[in-house]
Amino acid sequence: MLPKVLLHDHLDGGLRVETIIELAKETGYDRLPASDVAELRAWFDQTEAGSLERYLEAFEHTVGVMQTAEALERVAYEACLDVAADGVVYAEFRFAPMQHLRHGLDPARVVDATLLGLQRGAEATGLHVGLILDAMRQHEDSLQVAKLALGFMDRGVVGFDLAGPEIGFPPDRHAEACRLARSSNLGLTIHAGEADGAHAIWLALQRCYAHRIGHGVHIVDGCTIEDGELATLTDLARYVRDFRVPLEVCPTSNVHTGGWTPDSHPLGMLYRAGFTVTINTDDRLMSRVTLSDEFEGAVQDHGFDVHDLGAVTRNALDAAFGSLPVRRALWRDVIAPAYGLG
Numbered sequence: 001m002l003p004k005v006l007l008h009d010h011l012d013g014g015l016r017v018e019t020i021i022e023l024a025k026e027t028g029y030d031r032l033p034a035s036d037v038a039e040l041r042a043w044f045d046q047t048e049a050g051s052l053e054r055y056l057e058a059f060e061h062t063v064g065v066m067q068t069a070e071a072l073e074r075v076a077y078e079a080c081l082d083v084a085a086d087g088v089v090y091a092e093f094r095f096a097p098m099q100h101l102r103h104g105l106d107p108a109r110v111v112d113a114t115l116l117g118l119q120r121g122a123e124a125t126g127l128h129v130g131l132i133l134d135a136m137r138q139h140e141d142s143l144q145v146a147k148l149a150l151g152f153m154d155r156g157v158v159g160f161d162l163a164g165p166e167i168g169f170p171p172d173r174h175a176e177a178c179r180l181a182r183s184s185n186l187g188l189t190i191h192a193g194e195a196d197g198a199h200a201i202w203l204a205l206q207r208c209y210a211h212r213i214g215h216g217v218h219i220v221d222g223c224t225i226e227d228g229e230l231a232t233l234t235d236l237a238r239y240v241r242d243f244r245v246p247l248e249v250c251p252t253s254n255v256h257t258g259g260w261t262p263d264s265h266p267l268g269m270l271y272r273a274g275f276t277v278t279i280n281t282d283d284r285l286m287s288r289v290t291l292s293d294e295f296e297g298a299v300q301d302h303g304f305d306v307h308d309l310g311a312v313t314r315n316a317l318d319a320a321f322g323s324l325p326v327r328r329a330l331w332r333d334v335i336a337p338a339y340g341l342g
């Protein structure tokens with residue numbers, strides 16, 4: 001199995017179905033659409049009838065069972081085990097701590113419990129792991145989340161992110177929080193150009209100073225395409241390519257919620273045009289996908305070979321927010337040899 005690097009993966013989008021059922025029982029959550037593992041798995045599977053409403057409803061349930069310290073720790077721990085079993089050697093998980101206060105936890109306890117789970121998972125697997133805190137862009141508490149993140153920088157929080165509905169909630173609505181994160185030397189990634197157009201990517205980069213862009217697939221808006229390849233680029237697309245802005249591309253998730261098909265998705269053309277593409281899972285549960293599946297899709301739908309997969313893995317490692325010496329050692333000792341790269 002190829003060693004992989006995962007930069008964009010939501011903890012509340014990656015729970016095991018069995019765990020959801022057990023946590024619902026333990027925490028008194030009585031709104032699950034099914035209590036049988038097979039039925040609930042089928043309900044969460046968005047690969048057939050995926051709609052944005054259904055997708056958001058799915059998060060109601062996963063977030064609904066993640067309201068105690070024990071539940072948060074368990075979900076974080078199992079996320080490490082699951083991605084490590086898929087060959088991931090470095091992972092940055094993300095979640096929105098303010099969504100986990102319904103049973104009376106305070107935000108710091110939410111982050112603390114999640115970090116404990118990640119730490120236990122890292123120790124059990126050898127996975128290198130970091131945590132990104134999300135502010136929900138439709139809410140007004142982004143500054144509080146950024147401050148929360150700063151308080152845990154020495155415990156494994158490596159970044160700050162804006163997540164949630166893009167349309168109507170542009171990133172510069174949260175410019176103050178983004179600037180605080182950035183000016184405090186925290187990593188900054190912003191979901192942009194997933195549902196909204198390229199202008200959202202411009203706002204994320206030039207008004208909020210993001211290091212990385214979540215999804216970013218709408219960077220192709222306004223570019224011309226000939227024979228399946230990018231022919232002319234917009235000024236913004238040229239900037240993103242030439243300044244090597246890392247794009248956290250999540251192909252399967254985009255197919256389920258963004259109106260792309262597997263082979264019309266711009267992953268391949270962005271990569272071949274020289275963009276700093278990384279490949280990610282987004283929501284392993286809802287998309288029923290692993291990073292290995294995403295790599296397989298890149299091969300099947302976009303013609304990637306093992307060297308291309310090595311190149312996107314290198315991109316991800318270069319764009320990661322964690323310790324550079326750790327990442328260099330991973331490249332030298334684990335990743336480069338596996339892909340035949342030196």
Ligand SMILES: [Zn+2]
Binds near residue numbers: 008010163191214282
């Ligand atoms: Zn995402």
